[in-house]
Each structure stands twice: as structure tokens, then as C-alpha cells.
Amino acid sequence: MKLVTLGVFSAVQLFVGQASAVEFDARAQLVDVTRKHQFQPPGVGDLRGPCPALNALANHGFIPHNGIATIDEIVNASMNVFGLGYDLAHLAAIYGTAMSVSTDLSHMSIGGPAPLGSTPANSSVILLVNPGGLDTTHAAFEHDCSATRIDKYIADNGDASTMSLDLFKDLYYRQQGLPDEQVDYNLAIMNDHRMQRTIDSENQNPNFFISPFAGLMHIGASHGLVWQCFSNHSAKYPEGRLDRETLMSFYGVERSHEFVGEHLIYKPGWEQIPVEWYRRALSDPYTALHTSDDLLAAASQHPDLIDKYSMGGNVNGVNTFTVLEADSLTNGAYKRSELRNDHNLVCLGLIAGLLLSPEYLREYYVDYEHNVWPTLMMRLPPLFTDLNCKGVDSVEPRLLDMYPGYNMSLPHNIWRA
Structure with missing residues (x-):
């Protein structure tokens, strides 16, 4: 397979001139993983899932080790450990909790369904299906063409949560041949990897589907966050550098010395924060504005990420990707030709994600329009006022019906209580 790459010169050009605007503070940025935050691998019954960052937080006790955490616990740990911005930390925790089918709209399993009775009940929250977790949010929150997870409908037993070592x-190996001191899995590398994963999904997954929330924002953000939030920081690299050892640690990968040459092994659920790891500068949390900049850089590097793969899916087997047009989805409020303007990628991703969420919520919760939906609409939009998003009166959810991958993700096609 020929890898999608950006030439070394172009990769340097993409980021040249971005002089560091942050200062390194070793004492403030060191994440202490000793004593109460010493690494402890998951035990029997502990839940781990598709997000390596959440898995690592649980393994170090920054959120409960059993993998069932509250919104506040996830928000605080994401901000304090990884430097995620207030807006993105709340978006991920609040939206993810609702889409994972929470018994109280406060607790979320970071992996599979939590055992019955392990999360509090809320008399105003009545479920139509069994409680779930991040594992059960495919297309509603999680997505195809992940950096390290196989697409759900081509994975063994539908497992899109366990990392694929391949x-x-x-x-x-995108940094193969480079001396260790030169390795950096930066945004250019992650954008190349994202482009390749997208092409592979189109070619291999007949049910490949990219929702507006995923294609316009979440897929790009999740690839970019690998560098933005896993990089180690230092006086030499105040913006961060992600080397081989750090990347392996955050994905639960080790080298085996039982074989000649380099042989990698994966320990599922063993994601670990390295010792002597320094987070993003406290003065530079990773916010939606940063995400917008990164998405535009990715689109400049690989225009098809927006021109073709912003939303849509295969409609009749592999290699039948059909674009979902922004104009049609939003009744003209957003146009494809304007997606690169201002913060429109993030704006439309967020707006469409919220307005399409009832397609899932109505099959998860009794009376969703009076409990879950108002909660999302009250808590999420105010987080993103800095984006100055253009409003959308409504979206056309029936346009998604042409995509088999979308239909397969709907609750009535998966499981019922």
C-alpha cells in the first residue's frame, strides 16, 4: 500500500514561521504519575474503551479506575492532565455522556456498558435501551477512519474500540528511518495518516459513513489531539514533541525482546502516561479555536478532507462515496464553498451534531425532548460563543437515509432493552 504523505519540505513549510508563543514551566507542567497516580493496569471488571486518553486517565487514577466517571471528573482530568480547553472538555464529556446512554446523564462508561446498578439512577431519566458506554456510540459520537481503531462494520465482531496494532x-512507521531525536508525530504526520485512513475506509468498508459532526470536526480533532495533547514539552520544545516512546506509551504498546529486530506488542487497556511527561502550557489550553486552525491546516494539506470527505459515505458498496452537501443539509445556511471561511468547519460540525442528535436520543431516552435535549442545548452552545457561528434553523436528517452505515448505527438496528 502506498502511503499518503506530504513531502518533508512541504511539511516543514506548513509549520515554518510558527514561533513559539508559550513558555515552558517545568514545575507547573510536570504531570505527577507517582504515589496515588502511579500506573495501575485495568483489572477484572474495569472498563476501557476507544479513547486512549480516557483509558490513561483511568489507569492513573485521575478518573475512577473502574472506568465509570462523572462529567465533572472527566472535564477536570482532561483539562488538568492534557491541557484540553474548557469548551472541548465539556463538549466531549457532556455530549459523550448523553450519547453513551447514561442512567443519570452524569455518569459515563469509557468502554462497554456499565454493569447494571453500578451507576446512579435519576427518576427523570428513563431509558428505552440498556445503559451503554463509549463502545456503543458508533456514528453517534465515535466514528469510522479512526487513527488506530478498525471501522465497526469491518472489524472482528464489530469491535471498533480495541486498538488495531496494524x-x-x-x-x-511514518517516522521510520529517522533518528530518535528527530522524530515528531506532528500535525503534518497526523494529517497524512488521517487521509490514508479515510481512503482505506472508502476502499475497504462498504458501510463507511462520515457524519457531519465527525467529518467536519471530530475526526480531524481526534487525529490532531494525538500530537496536541500527547506531546511531551520541554524548554527546547515548548510547543511539544511526540517521540516514539511517548506515542507507544499512550497506546499501550511495548517492544518485545524475544525476537530479532523491532517487534511491537499491544496490551489492551494499558495506556500509560510516561514518567517525566510535561503537559501543554497552562497558558495555552487546546480550545475549539485551536481546533479550527488545525482543521484548516489539514484541509490545506489534503483538500479532499473537506472537498470530498467532510460528510457522506459509501452508498452501494466500497468506492461509492457520495458527498452529503452542506447546502442541502442546512437549507442553504452553510455552503460547501464557504466551509473554509472563518470557523465554519467547527461551527457546522457542532450545530449539525446537536440538531441531528435526536435521531439517536429519541430511541435512547423516554421523553428525551424534555430532559436530554434541553440539557444539551442549554449547556453546549454557550461554550462556543467565541466562534461567532452562523445560525441554522433546521437540518434535513432524511438526507442521511441513503447511507447504509448511518442506518446500521441507529439504535433500532442495534439493540433494544
């Missing part, structure tokens, strides 16, 4: 190697 996909990890695809990313890992």
Missing part, C-alpha cells in the same frame, strides 16, 4: 504500526 493501524498503530501504520502511524508508527
Whole structure:
């Protein structure tokens, strides 16, 4: 397979001139993983899932080790450990909790369904299906063409949560041949990897589907966050550098010395924050504005990420990707030709994600329009006022019906209580 790459010169050009605007503070940025935050691998019954960052937080006790956490616990840990911005930390925790089918709209399993009775009940929250977790949010929150997870409908037993070592190697060996001191899995590398994963999904997954929330924002953000939030920081690299050892640690990958040459092994759920790891500068949290900049840089590097793969899916087997047009989805409020303007990628991703969420919520919760939906609409839009998003009166959800991958993700086609 020929890897999608950006030439070394172009990769340097993409980021040249971005002089560091942050200062490194070793004492403030060191994440202490000793004593109460010493690494402890998951035990029997502990839940781990598709997000390596959440898995690592649980393994170090920054959120409960059993993998069932509250919105506030996830928000605080994401901000304090990884430097995620207030807006994105709340978006991920609040939206993810609702889409994971929470018994109280406060607790979320970071992996599979939590055992019955392990999360509090809320008399105003009545479920139509069994409680879930991040594992059960495919297309509603999680997505195809992940950096290291296989697409759900081509994975063994539909497992899109366990890391694929082969996909990890695809990313890992993008720096093959470089001396360790020069390795950096930066945004240019992650954008190349994202482009390749997208092409592979179109070619291999007949049910490949990219929702507006995923294609316009979440897929790009999740690839970019690998560098933005896993990089180690230092006086030499105040903006961060992600080397081989750090990448392996955050994905639960180790080297085996039982074989000649380099042999990588994966320990599911063993994601670990390295010792002597320094987070993003406290003065530079990773916000939606940063995400907008990164998405535009990715689109400049690989225009098809927006021109073709912003939203849509295969409609009649592999290699039948059909674009979902922004104009049609939003009744003209957003146009494809304007997606690169201002912060429109993030704006439309967020707006469409919220306005399409009832397609899932109505099958998860009784009376969703009076409990879950108002909660999302009250808590999420105010987080993103800095984006100055253009409003959308409504979207056309029936346009998604042409995509088999979308239909397969709907609750009535998966499981009922």
C-alpha cells in the first residue's frame, strides 16, 4: 500500500514561521504519575474503551479506575492532565455522556456498558435501551477512519474500540528511518495518516459513513489531539514533541525482546502516561479555536478532507462515496464553498451534531425532548460563543437515509432493552 504523505519540505513549510508563543514551566507542567497516580493496569471488571486518553486517565487514577466517571471528573482530568480547553472538555464529556446512554446523564462508561446498578439512577431519566458506554456510540459520537481503531462494520465482531496494532504500526512507521531525536508525530504526520485512513475506509468498508459532526470536526480533532495533547514539552520544545516512546506509551504498546529486530506488542487497556511527561502550557489550553486552525491546516494539506470527505459515505458498496452537501443539509445556511471561511468547519460540525442528535436520543431516552435535549442545548452552545457561528434553523436528517452505515448505527438496528 502506498502511503499518503506530504513531502518533508512541504511539511516543514506548513509549520515554518510558527514561533513559539508559550513558555515552558517545568514545575507547573510536570504531570505527577507517582504515589496515588502511579500506573495501575485495568483489572477484572474495569472498563476501557476507544479513547486512549480516557483509558490513561483511568489507569492513573485521575478518573475512577473502574472506568465509570462523572462529567465533572472527566472535564477536570482532561483539562488538568492534557491541557484540553474548557469548551472541548465539556463538549466531549457532556455530549459523550448523553450519547453513551447514561442512567443519570452524569455518569459515563469509557468502554462497554456499565454493569447494571453500578451507576446512579435519576427518576427523570428513563431509558428505552440498556445503559451503554463509549463502545456503543458508533456514528453517534465515535466514528469510522479512526487513527488506530478498525471501522465497526469491518472489524472482528464489530469491535471498533480495541486498538488495531496494524493501524498503530501504520502511524508508527511514518517516522521510520529517522533518528530518535528527530522524530515528531506532528500535525503534518497526523494529517497524512488521517487521509490514508479515510481512503482505506472508502476502499475497504462498504458501510463507511462520515457524519457531519465527525467529518467536519471530530475526526480531524481526534487525529490532531494525538500530537496536541500527547506531546511531551520541554524548554527546547515548548510547543511539544511526540517521540516514539511517548506515542507507544499512550497506546499501550511495548517492544518485545524475544525476537530479532523491532517487534511491537499491544496490551489492551494499558495506556500509560510516561514518567517525566510535561503537559501543554497552562497558558495555552487546546480550545475549539485551536481546533479550527488545525482543521484548516489539514484541509490545506489534503483538500479532499473537506472537498470530498467532510460528510457522506459509501452508498452501494466500497468506492461509492457520495458527498452529503452542506447546502442541502442546512437549507442553504452553510455552503460547501464557504466551509473554509472563518470557523465554519467547527461551527457546522457542532450545530449539525446537536440538531441531528435526536435521531439517536429519541430511541435512547423516554421523553428525551424534555430532559436530554434541553440539557444539551442549554449547556453546549454557550461554550462556543467565541466562534461567532452562523445560525441554522433546521437540518434535513432524511438526507442521511441513503447511507447504509448511518442506518446500521441507529439504535433500532442495534439493540433494544
